[in-house]
Amino acid sequence: MLAYTLRRLLLIIPTLFGILIINFLIIQAAPGGPVEQAIAKLEGFDGATRRIGGGEGAELSVGGSHYRGAQGLDPALIAEIERQYGFDKPAPERLWIMLKHYARFDFGESFFRNASVTQLILEKMPVSITLGLWSTLIMYLVSIPLGIAKATRHGSHFDVWTSSAIIVGYAVPAFLFAILLIVLFAGGSYFDWFPLRGLTSNNFSELSLPGKVLDYFWHLALPVTALVIGNFATMTLLTKNSFLDEIGKQYVITAKAKGLSPRRVLYGHVFRNAMLLVVAGFPSAFIGIFFTGSLLVEVIFSLDGLGLMSFEAAINRDYPVVFGTLFIFTLLGLLVKLIGDLTYTLVDPRIDFDSRQH
Structure with a gap:
């Protein structure tokens, strides 16, 4: 495993700089x-x-x-x-x-923001991490129970009706759900229940601790809901298919034949094996929402995070910020992919990546 990890880490270097070179060449042709x-x-x-x-x-x-x-x-x-x-x-x-x-991790100075790229990234990252972390956690809390329920009721009316909701969630991107939520609940055309922009209110510093917590989640409600609705479908289907695959295996049939209750078979035998792909996919799911899914949602809700900063940098041709964020995003994406692979071995020690190299 150590040799496999070292090889993957060494491969990150040419991959990272190859992506930078390709994007640099594309930028030269952009007017x-x-x-x-x-x-x-x-x-x-x-x-x-x-x-x-x-x-x-x-x-x-x-x-x-x-x-x-x-x-x-x-x-x-x-x-x-x-x-x-x-x-x-x-x-x-x-x-x-x-x-x-x-x-040397020196990304230079922004053309238009009068600050270093590193400083800007560190300032904006907490907003994006907050949005991505809450969205991923809630998505797992929704997708895993729903996927298990669909697997145990495969072919039932419940499975059919929930599949319709999943198709909608899979087909409609998160930013469209964000626009719909604004129209419905943020003063668009119907209700004015939630704030339209920002992560906190203007008087946030004057609020008590419970008031700050409530204000924080009040501002997070719509963007997190948009991200969860726009991304839960894939995880739900992955959970369902993982459990269906395990439920049909011989060891499950044997456990049922021994007289074990369906609940004990499901959570005592099937759960660990079926959750392998789901648990190991957590880093990739988080990084996917963190770096891609939240970009347009940050723009729509005026959340001052990495997504909004990257969008504005691309519009203004602020190349140090564009390439600095590209470098960070790519590096973290490659590292998270490696972490996801290593997580498989933690969930199931029988997996050996070294043996696949021979």
């Missing part, structure tokens, strides 16, 4: 980078006086680069903007500098 945005802001603030000497649609070439909308701007000013954002160097050199810094 509207930070230099163009800075020029557009200058033109927007002083467009009437800066368009001398350039007609509509004119381009200014500085250092071999062409920028639309840079009519009449001083070439020295554009060169300074390029230097400020690091675009005064060719792309291969910028890539090499980035990889060297990222190898």
Whole structure:
């Protein structure tokens, strides 16, 4: 197991930097980078006086680069903007500098937020972790009992009706449920029971401890509900199919033949084996909600977490934040995948990944 873990850890390095390189190359082809945005802001603030000497649609070439909308701007000013954002160097050199810094976990400074990327990530991470953790825990509390009930009542009316709800949950993404919940319960068209934005109220510091707890969960109710509804279907079906697979095995038939009660057979013999995939999948389920499912939900509910920050960074072409969060997300995703594999061995010691290598 130690050799397998070391091999997986070593494979993380080329995988991580390979993903960074591919995304860097894609970014180079994307229009509207930070230099163009800075020029557009200058033109927007002083467009009437800066368009001398350039007609509509004119381009200014500085250092071999062409920028639309840079009519009449001083070439020295554009060169300074390029230097400020690091675009005064060719792309291969910028890539090499980035990889060297990222190898030391130095993600640089945000272009527009006047703070280091590491500081921004540490500030926003608690919100995303809170959202992902509560959503994952509640999803498991819903999915596991529901999956077991569906497995023990397979083919019944209960199984059919709950399958309809699962199909809806599987087909409709979490952000659509978030919009629906806002329309229904956050002052959209019907009720105004829950807050529309933020994780706490403006007077949070003035509240008592019970008041702070209630205010916190009051703000979490809709986003967590949206994430749970949008993600519980897969886990429920996984639980059901795991239990159905175990219920049909010979050792279960033998236990029933010995006169054991159905409840004792289910929870004394089937439960541990059937829960192998479900328990081992917890890290992956958490990281899936943490990094992907909560992004648009954070945007919709204005929750100041990593998802909202990443979205705003991509819109504003804040490349240090984009690549810094990509690096962190990818690294954690790869580590969680390894943790998920190792969890299998903790749940069932009979699994040996080393033997599969031979």
